[in-house]
Amino acid sequence: MKMSRSIRLGIGAIAVALAATACGGDESRSVTSSAENGNLVVGIKFDQPGLGLRNPDGTFSGFDVEVAKYVAGQLGVSEENIEFKESPSAQRETLIQNGEVDYIVATYSITDARKEKVDFAGPYFIAGQSLLVRADEAEITGPESLNGGKRLCSVTGSTPAQNVKDTYAQDVQLQEFDTYSACVEALRNGAVDAVTTDDIILAGYAAQSPGDFKVVGEPFTEELYGIGLAQGDEASRTAINDAIEDMIDSGAWAEAFEATVGASGYPLPDPPTVDRY
Template identity: 50%
Template sequence: MRSRQIGATLLSAAALVGSLAACGGGEATTVLQKATNDKKLTIGVKYDQPGMGLKKPDGTVEGFDVDVAKYIAKELGVEESGITWKEARSANRETFLQQGQVDLIVATYSITEARKPKVTFAGPFYVAHQDTLVRADDTSITSLDSLKGKRICQVTGSNSWKNIAEGTNLQSKKIDVTLVAAGAYDECITKLKGDALDAVTTDDMILAGYAKREGSSLKVTGAPFTDEKYGVGLKKGDKETCEAVNKAITKMYSDGTIKTLFDKHFSGTGLNFTATAAPPAEGCA
């Protein structure tokens, strides 16, 4: 009789544990569940891109991507005080997501077909366009075609150089250029100013941030040749969080926050906010 009582007690305990897990007491399996349960998130952003993601001397980070990330986190239930920021370079973004080192990445992360097998993308939350940054006294580079024979920066992990050298641009033109390797865009700017290359070509928002920081020494040519759909990177398969982030992006446009953030970081750079609604979502594959 005693063994039966013990068995019944164990079964009841197992049922209670199962019930608690079903009610949210178990380990979170999606970023949305983690945000709901822990009120904390680790978010990957750039640390070296003025206007987009920049780490300041006091250790805080600022920029358009950073503010977008804060808005999305709050919509998921996490206040700014619950965010841990982590530097996400172009070369390590997929690895960080796969290894769980970050929960979200908002770091000038263009949605591409090549990245989709490795990353689930929410968004896009903004569509930028690739352009070119040159020294202010350079009049030889005014268009995609005029990059022929020039030295351009090749940042590890970025696809920007491919859009020129491999022809994945709106004009489908392959331009014969010389690639100069760099680990990050800040290194590109140093090389450009030091005459170690002729042009830095990537998204216009990134270039505008650098041009604003450097003052009159550099200029953006104003001849865009791609569409860059900025997405929010998630670990592959996290459809639940992706759908929640897409709702947050839609709200960010409908309540006017996205334009406020754009104007905050890019007013006076020559870039204009023209979107009237959130870009169509790519789908949470």
């Protein structure tokens, strides 16, 4: 028996729809739904000492890691049921949009441009942009001193290097790498003159290599670190905001900071107000 053309087209349309659903099922990922199922995939940095670091034994440490675990715990998911996924700066929005992670805690500054693609809970921390130089550097004391063709390194997909070029030093030579650890190695071997990103990140690298580097100048921006999640997931966003507030109010926020970043000498700041942006 022959099928009519309309029936064949209808079956074809259903097949396409089913295929699309199968391929893109994770794109509507909900943090609260994942938590109800008992597991979470959380994006962090793997190469930022004091914030998000994958240790040689495969464990993870840092302030962002502690925030991520606290939030998961408030959502009912224990640490052993968290899968940490590396989230380089340039890939964070894509990881969220593709449903590869439930949320990201990775020194993720809240910006208007990013809010066009993802939603944010928080902020859970306020940082400021600064500069890392070699310990014997005398000429570079802040962003204004980067003129004269100084070589400045930052990470692809981040905003700090462009901030310097737009506001302070138009003739600075920008070099971008995939990770800040690569920038730090370039600074160590003399390939660049300075590394720029948020002061708390730079303090971690300075602490990791005592006597090799120093953070110079006062912070010259304000960066609100948020937890990135899928757009439109208001229930999850509210739950994460509640978790951040509980972490701050309970004292766990300050304890986590001192246990991770405190060793770098970075002073304990005042906690942020959630939903400040």
